[in-house]
Amino acid sequence: MDLNWNPEDIAFREEVRAFLDEKLPKEIAAKVKRRGDLTKADMERWHAILNEKGWLAPNWPKKFGGAEWNAVQKHIFEEECARAGAPRIVPFGLAMLAPVLQKFGSKEQQDYYLPRILNGDDWWCQGYSEPGAGSDLASLKTRAVRDGDHYIVNGQKTWTTLGQHANMIFCLVRTDPDAKQQEGISFLLIDMNTPGIEVRPIILLDGVHEVNEVWFTDVKVPVENLVGEENKGWTYAKYLLTHERTGIAGVGFSQAGLESVKRIAKAEQASGKPLIQNPHFAARLAKVEIDLMAMATSNMRIISRAQAGQAPGVESSMLKVKGTIIRQEINDLARRAVGPYAMPFPSEAVEGDNDPIGPDYAGPVSSAYFNNRKLSIFGGSNEIQRGIIAKVKMGG
Incomplete structure (x- = not known):
């Protein structure tokens, strides 16, 4: 891999700078630079601007509506956005769930959810960590029991970033309590407006409401919202986490x-x-x-x-x-x-x-x-x- 900028890379950098200079709202950039609280409207506005340009999903394949940039282009874009004070794009749908759906999701899930992620119709949050199951994620206890055409979900997730804004959550749930820890987990897509879901704020050390607890009480989730196979969720979770850790x-x-x-x-x-x-x-x-x-x-x-x-x-x-x-x-x-x-x-x-x-x-x-x-x-x-x-x- 050649790490020197070639003429195309330099031209791309200039294109990115011109775009940011013209399209990045000055008031949003000012908030980012002084670490002011971005509103949901601020984040959705920048999401829409990037989507209109076709630059919202740089890693996605073009067949799913992505830019399919190479590594240098992605690096240049992230560097210039950070320098200009552009908001970080909320990663849960775009950079975390989408790769899982593109690799393991059904055709119906891809056709339905991926365009909605790009258009901003869905705001996703991540339901992984639980009290007592953070880095030791395989010890999670949130249960999903099959009942006909639905799963019934009970349990708790914590540290759910921006869950107060989300209308959808992707969750790891235990579907086989008798299997070994990593073998009894499934990956579910859950509508946050389903009865039985409660979101409680957690206020951080700097006084900001960024994370939450999410409680599930007899929440009904359609079986078609299962990603991949039942009890194979740990495989999908690991795939997602490798993308998350690279972004961190x-x-x-x-x-x-x-x-x-x-x-x-x-x-x-x-x-x-x-x-x-x-x-x-x-x-x-x-x-x-x-x-x-x-x-x-x-x-x-x-x-x-x-x-x-x-x-x-x-x-x-x-x-x-x-x-x-x-x-x-x-x-x-x-x-x-x-x-x-x-x-x-x-x-x-x-x-x-x-x-x-x-x-x-x-x-x-x-x-x-x-x-x-x-x-x-x-x-x-x-x-x-x-x-x-x-x-x-x-x-x-």
């Missing part, structure tokens, strides 16, 4: 964050000297930049394999571990760089009649730092990923 690496977000830290570090401090002149800080900054460059190269290689029809394997775990460490290191460097202006609750300074405290760039720093503590946990904790890497690469 967040190369574009890290690159934008690194540039922001550099700008802060080059600004004159109270001492009269820019922080970038501090040898200890400069060394940490250089190390994380080197790590990020190496990870970006690995990310493109893995994406290339995925587009050749190979599902990411243990490499996705490597990206997940390294990517989240890099993003958290960048968040920590930013927090240290702004010093006392890194307020624990910046919303108090940027909302209502309160004036911001300190420079404009300081407000979002603590919010990003606290929120991104989660990165090393969700999608399978980094400890679990290290175990997977060791088992595959070292045997055992």
